[in-house]
Amino acid sequence: MNSLVLMAADSASSASLTSSLIMFAAIILIFYFLIYRPQKKRDKEAKAMLAAMKKGDKVVTIGGIHGTIVTVKDKTVVIKVDDSARIEFSKEAISSVTSKDAVKTAPENSKKDKKAVEAKTEETPAVEEKTPETEEKTEEKK
Numbered sequence: 001m002n003s004l005v006l007m008a009a010d011s012a013s014s015a016s017l018t019s020s021l022i023m024f025a026a027i028i029l030i031f032y033f034l035i036y037r038p039q040k041k042r043d044k045e046a047k048a049m050l051a052a053m054k055k056g057d058k059v060v061t062i063g064g065i066h067g068t069i070v071t072v073k074d075k076t077v078v079i080k081v082d083d084s085a086r087i088e089f090s091k092e093a094i095s096s097v098t099s100k101d102a103v104k105t106a107p108e109n110s111k112k113d114k115k116a117v118e119a120k121t122e123e124t125p126a127v128e129e130k131t132p133e134t135e136e137k138t139e140e141k142k
Contacts (some may be wrong), residue, residue, distance in 0.1 A: 050091045053077065057099040061089055066098075 053059070057069045059079060067079035070086060078088045 049097055050094065053091070053094065053097060057097050059094050060096045060098060061093050062095045063093070 053069060053072055055069055055072060058066070059069060059077075060066050061079070065079070065081060065087070067081040067087070069077055070080045071078040075091060076088050077091055077094060078086055080086050
């Protein structure tokens with residue numbers, strides 16, 4: 001009788017251990033797909049943006065200063081803020097490049113964004129042009 005109780009306790013504890021390990025693995029996977037992977041993707045895009053900066057690009061710094069790149073060095077960038085004001089920043093201090101060239105190199109919108117834009121354009125009614133025929137129809141309705 002005693003051996004049956006011990007065997008039941010062993011199977012219950014091994015089932016508990018298995019379910020705990022499965023839950024722990026599930027939590028690790030959730031963190032990987034929701035936190036770690038998207039952050040790596042953003043870091044990769046930021047490095048590509050910083051590497052693609054060139055003279056003449058319009059940029060915004062992390063402090064909110066808008067300007068145009070005058071000189072690109074190894075680790076720094078000189079930005080023309082005003083006609084006579086030039087400021088040297090670390091490349092990591094650039095938050096975004098707002099020039100037209102940067103838009104072309106940016107990754108395309110996701111399928112969801114494209115579908116949303118298409119749906120939005122379908123929902124907006126077309127504007128009717130005023131022609132003599134349409135004016136006659138509106139007068140007849142009155």
